[in-house]
Amino acid sequence: MATIEGSDIKKVVVACDAGMGSSVLLTTQLKKTLSPYGVTVEHSPVDRIPDDADLVLCHSGLVDRARHRVDDTVVVAFQMFLGDPAFARVEAAIRDGGTLAD
Secondary structure, eight states: OOEEEGGGOOEEEEEESSOOSHHHHHHHHHHHHHGGGTOEEEEEEGGGOOTTOSEEEEEGGGHHHHHHHSTTSEEEEESOSSSOHHHHHHHHHHHHOOEEEO
């Protein structure tokens, strides 16, 4: 099980499969939310997640593929592209300190 401290997160990658727009919208929203904490947010196909990602966010249906690609990186799953509690949990860990695990 991979873990990371919120204070160590500098790059978040939103991984997707179809690239139909929802994940791009999420990436834009997270950029605005996390930039005050010095965190960059990028979008990537799940099979090409960059090795320097500190944290990966992806829909629950893609978690196994994401973990296979970056097995030592925390992968946080979500169900809804907007308003999912996973996003608030990530922001709180970065803002207030805390540990995230997959």
